[in-house]
Amino acid sequence: MSQPAQPPEWTPEEWMQAWTIHVGKAYRCDKCATMVMVTKGGVGTLEPICCAEPMKLVEQPDAIADR
Numbered sequence: 001m002s003q004p005a006q007p008p009e010w011t012p013e014e015w016m017q018a019w020t021i022h023v024g025k026a027y028r029c030d031k032c033a034t035m036v037m038v039t040k041g042g043v044g045t046l047e048p049i050c051c052a053e054p055m056k057l058v059e060q061p062d063a064i065a066d067r
């Protein structure tokens, strides 16, 4: 019985490491209150712009979103 070659599955630890960077964070515009929440992680920097100004990082988006 032979198995086709498959890419190795990521362990939960690997997902955590890859996603910890941005997932769950949110950015908010002070002028129009638009919020951007990060749902997929990535490597690098994220600087969303709204109303021609950089959006502010929200450390605890849940506290705002559940209002």
Ligand SMILES: [Zn+2]
Pocket (backbone or CB within 6 Å): 029, 030, 031, 032, 033, 034, 050, 051
């Ligand atoms: Zn805005």
